[in-house]
Amino acid sequence: MAEATRGRPRSEKARRAILTAARDLITESGYSELTIQAIAARSGSGRQTIYRWWSSKALIAADLILEGELTLPAQPVRDTGSLERDLTEWLEGIANAMADANVASLMRALITAASDDPEEAKLLYSMSTGPYHQGIVERLKQGKASGQLRESTDENAVADALIGTVLFGALTAGARTSTPASVVNVLMGR
Amino acid sequence: MAEATRGRPRSEKARRAILTAARDLITESGYSELTIQAIAARSGSGRQTIYRWWSSKALIAADLILEGELTLPAQPVRDTGSLERDLTEWLEGIANAMADANVASLMRALITAASDDPEEAKLLYSMSTGPYHQGIVERLKQGKASGQLRESTDENAVADALIGTVLFGALTAGARTSTPASVVNVLMGR
Amino acid sequence: MAEATRGRPRSEKARRAILTAARDLITESGYSELTIQAIAARSGSGRQTIYRWWSSKALIAADLILEGELTLPAQPVRDTGSLERDLTEWLEGIANAMADANVASLMRALITAASDDPEEAKLLYSMSTGPYHQGIVERLKQGKASGQLRESTDENAVADALIGTVLFGALTAGARTSTPASVVNVLMGR
Amino acid sequence: MAEATRGRPRSEKARRAILTAARDLITESGYSELTIQAIAARSGSGRQTIYRWWSSKALIAADLILEGELTLPAQPVRDTGSLERDLTEWLEGIANAMADANVASLMRALITAASDDPEEAKLLYSMSTGPYHQGIVERLKQGKASGQLRESTDENAVADALIGTVLFGALTAGARTSTPASVVNVLMGR
DNA sequence: GGCTAACCGAGACGGTACGTCCAGTCTTGCT
DNA sequence: AGCAAGACTGGACGTACCGTCTCGGTTAGCC
Numbered sequence: 090m091a092e093a094t095r096g097r098p099r100s101e102k103a104r105r106a107i108l109t110a111a112r113d114l115i116t117e118s119g120y121s122e123l124t125i126q127a128i129a130a131r132s133g134s135g136r137q138t139i140y141r142w143w144s145s146k147a148l149i150a151a152d153l154i155l156e157g158e159l160t161l162p163a164q165p166v167r168d169t170g171s172l173e174r175d176l177t178e179w180l181e182g183i184a185n186a187m188a189d190a191n192v193a194s195l196m197r198a199l200i201t202a203a204s205d206d207p208e209e210a211k212l213l214y215s216m217s218t219g220p221y222h223q224g225i226v227e228r229l230k231q232g233k234a235s236g237q238l239r240e241s242t243d244e245n246a247v248a249d250a251l252i253g254t255v256l257f258g259a260l261t262a263g264a265r266t267s268t269p270a271s272v273v274n275v276l277m278g279r
Numbered sequence: 280m281a282e283a284t285r286g287r288p289r290s291e292k293a294r295r296a297i298l299t300a301a302r303d304l305i306t307e308s309g310y311s312e313l314t315i316q317a318i319a320a321r322s323g324s325g326r327q328t329i330y331r332w333w334s335s336k337a338l339i340a341a342d343l344i345l346e347g348e349l350t351l352p353a354q355p356v357r358d359t360g361s362l363e364r365d366l367t368e369w370l371e372g373i374a375n376a377m378a379d380a381n382v383a384s385l386m387r388a389l390i391t392a393a394s395d396d397p398e399e400a401k402l403l404y405s406m407s408t409g410p411y412h413q414g415i416v417e418r419l420k421q422g423k424a425s426g427q428l429r430e431s432t433d434e435n436a437v438a439d440a441l442i443g444t445v446l447f448g449a450l451t452a453g454a455r456t457s458t459p460a461s462v463v464n465v466l467m468g469r
Numbered sequence: 470m471a472e473a474t475r476g477r478p479r480s481e482k483a484r485r486a487i488l489t490a491a492r493d494l495i496t497e498s499g500y501s502e503l504t505i506q507a508i509a510a511r512s513g514s515g516r517q518t519i520y521r522w523w524s525s526k527a528l529i530a531a532d533l534i535l536e537g538e539l540t541l542p543a544q545p546v547r548d549t550g551s552l553e554r555d556l557t558e559w560l561e562g563i564a565n566a567m568a569d570a571n572v573a574s575l576m577r578a579l580i581t582a583a584s585d586d587p588e589e590a591k592l593l594y595s596m597s598t599g600p601y602h603q604g605i606v607e608r609l610k611q612g613k614a615s616g617q618l619r620e621s622t623d624e625n626a627v628a629d630a631l632i633g634t635v636l637f638g639a640l641t642a643g644a645r646t647s648t649p650a651s652v653v654n655v656l657m658g659r
Numbered sequence: 660m661a662e663a664t665r666g667r668p669r670s671e672k673a674r675r676a677i678l679t680a681a682r683d684l685i686t687e688s689g690y691s692e693l694t695i696q697a698i699a700a701r702s703g704s705g706r707q708t709i710y711r712w713w714s715s716k717a718l719i720a721a722d723l724i725l726e727g728e729l730t731l732p733a734q735p736v737r738d739t740g741s742l743e744r745d746l747t748e749w750l751e752g753i754a755n756a757m758a759d760a761n762v763a764s765l766m767r768a769l770i771t772a773a774s775d776d777p778e779e780a781k782l783l784y785s786m787s788t789g790p791y792h793q794g795i796v797e798r799l800k801q802g803k804a805s806g807q808l809r810e811s812t813d814e815n816a817v818a819d820a821l822i823g824t825v826l827f828g829a830l831t832a833g834a835r836t837s838t839p840a841s842v843v844n845v846l847m848g849r
Numbered sequence: 850g851g852c853t854a855a856c857c858g859a860g861a862c863g864g865t866a867c868g869t870c871c872a873g874t875c876t877t878g879c880t
Numbered sequence: 881a882g883c884a885a886g887a888c889t890g891g892a893c894g895t896a897c898c899g900t901c902t903c904g905g906t907t908a909g910c911c
Contacts, residue, residue, distance in 0.1 A: 096881025286860030476855030666886030
């Protein structure tokens with residue numbers, strides 16, 4: 090049993106420094122400019138230490154999201170009584186948030202990380218867009234309960250379509266013309 | 280006027296060779312593995328020749344899409360009379376196509392190219408997903424005419440939401456659970 | 470014989486422009502920085518025109534020397550009556566001239582051109598140091614005639630040794646310690 | 660004091676491999692054909708490793724000379740009793756050595772390296788021709804002691820003139836006509 | 850005056866080397 | 881055993897020139 094904890098334990102300090110440095114570099118210059126070299130230099134750690142604990146840049150990003158260091162803006166789905174108004178507000182809120190260069194860049198960072206490492210993509214998305222998904226589904230269920238949404242509607246489908254719309258919007262950077270209201274209108278079956 | 284055609288004219292042969300090599304490399308190994316070095320070697324051209332005409336890898340991809348060398352599978356929206364069935368079929372067709380590793384890899388290539396070069400993103404998307412958008416919008420208009428869709432529906436919004444869903448699906452690689460039918464169901468207001 | 474002068478004759482204007490540009494570039498930055506590209510750009514000529522008439526940079530340098538565009542400072546061997554004083558003065562004059570960065574750089578240019586193209590070396594040296602050689606030999610003959618030099622002395626040997634000393638001095642850039650006077654003293658057999 | 664030996668120490672093996680490769684390439688094709696690229700490939704090292712330790716090709720050559728990997732043929736000045744005969748033999752020996760293409764090429768390599776990098780020239784010459792200089796000066800002092808050379812003769816001047824003559828001879832590749840014997844004859848004051 | 854030949858400038862072509870940057874791995878001594 | 885430091889091989893980057901090759905256009909001699 091003596092073998093279990095031999096040697097120096099992992100330095101939590103180094104781990105934090107690396108994650109913080111990675112977060113700063115991503116927000117400053119974007120995920121595609123991110124290099125292990127730069128993370129090591131900025132965090133004052135050795136490169137080996139990074140490779141020892143993370144096997145890819147995407148996994149560092151995953152950790153950042155997990156720890157809330159790198160997070161899409163919290164965007165709760167309010168409950169004012171009107172489901173349509175609440176969803177529209179949510180989509181408008183996200184759209185407005187994407188107008189901020191930092192948020193848009195983070196969103197693109199997420200997409201880049203996911204798109205060139207399919208293995209990690211699910212993890213990344215469940216961590217970052219998961220809360221949105223969950224919030225939307227819950228609000229939809231509430232809407233069903235209050236009779237504002239037909240029973241047959243698949244809440245997951247609506248959530249996926251909404252988030253997919255947000256992603257598409259982030260990538261095309263406002264080239265699209267359809268408004269949040271019209272999307273929600275469609276999704277709710279009006 | 281004498282300035283127009285001075286010097287040796289651009290070699291169309293070299294241009295084709297470069298684009299063909301780039302296409303082959305993308306389909307073989309994915310966009311993120313693509314290097315200028317490899318394109319030059321495979322096409323038998325000098326690196327400078329590539330830099331002379333394209334300032335980024337994304338622009339090469341744009342040319343490939345423009346020329347139809349690199350294209351998402353054509354997926355026409357059929358008109359069988361039932362709008363819902365036709366859209367569901369379309370979405371199922373795309374989803375099936377994405378099950379092919381080559382197509383999924385191309386989709387991710389497109390997303391990667393777009394996500395780390397916002398300037399080119401719009402161009403890339405309008406060239407690659409534009410046909411889908413157009414096909415959907417037309418079918419929706421037809422649906423309106425035949426009374427299967429309410430007049431108030433924004434066709435662009437439905438098209439964007441459908442394509443966004445496809446993108447999201449490509450990125451999360453089947454982790455999602457909602458079916459094409461349920462998405463279409465929602466989008467059509469059932 | 471009709472073939473002799475058909476076609477457009479060589480442009481003397483272009484030839485002059487090329488040589489002038491080459492000379493300026495050599496004096497500005499040294500022979501080893503000289504590029505055909507730069508000569509063409511500066512002279513407003515096409516690169517092919519240069520290659521058509523000169524097959525190497527060394528040959529351009531040879532032309533420059535031939536035409537007196539690029540020439541070591543004229544340093545006549547005076548005849549004051551004293552052979553020793555005259556030769557010492559000559560060597561001191563050359564040594565002083567080499568203190569000028571332009572002249573030293575030209576000397577090094579000559580040496581570089583010669584050292585990486587053995588074929589052209591003889592031509593280059595006979596054109597550039599030839600006048601020195603000739604001047605020294607003539608003065609030595611005069612010295613023999615006036616009884617200041619033994620009949621057995623080989624004038625070419627003295628000239629070569631003097632010029633070799635100058636070359637060595639140019640290359641070692643004043644690191645040497647022996648004075649012109651002592652060298653002449655030795656060479657004259659004092 | 661802790662700063663002295665941090666990080667992985669320099670690899671002596673890589674250093675040797677680089678110098679050996681450089682030496683082989685110089686003797687095979689001459690200094691002006693030498694490229695960093697080729698040294699790296701031949702030595703099996705990364706290019707960066709070369710740039711890390713040497714900032715110019717001339718400095719690699721300097722190291723080669725320092726370490727005796729690249730050396731002009733040893734040509735001791737014998738002492739048979741006759742100073743004139745010994746110096747003549749020395750000069751003939753060098754002249755013969757220069758007839759060997761390898762030696763001549765090395766000599767030109769040295770001159771090229773020195774001529775396009777004035778800063779390094781002194782270092783290069785003191786390392787390569789220094790032994791000649793020293794040997795000549797010593798033999799001349801011996802000659803003075805035995806009464807074969809006048810006391811007033813500057814030994815450094817004679818040594819410089821002899822070596823300068825050798826350099827000039829190497830550059831002009833046998834175009835000269837004066838014989839070793841006549842040069843020595845002159846230098847000794849006969 | 851038209852024809853042919855050789856020149857001219859410009860500038861694209863396939864290459865090669867440059868010097869830099871980063872990846873991922875491998876030693877060091879220190880903790 | 882982890883850690884910072886920093887050297888190692890390897891390989892892509894974007895740039896600069898090389899020497900060659902085409903263009904349109906010019907300038908001569910010759911029919």
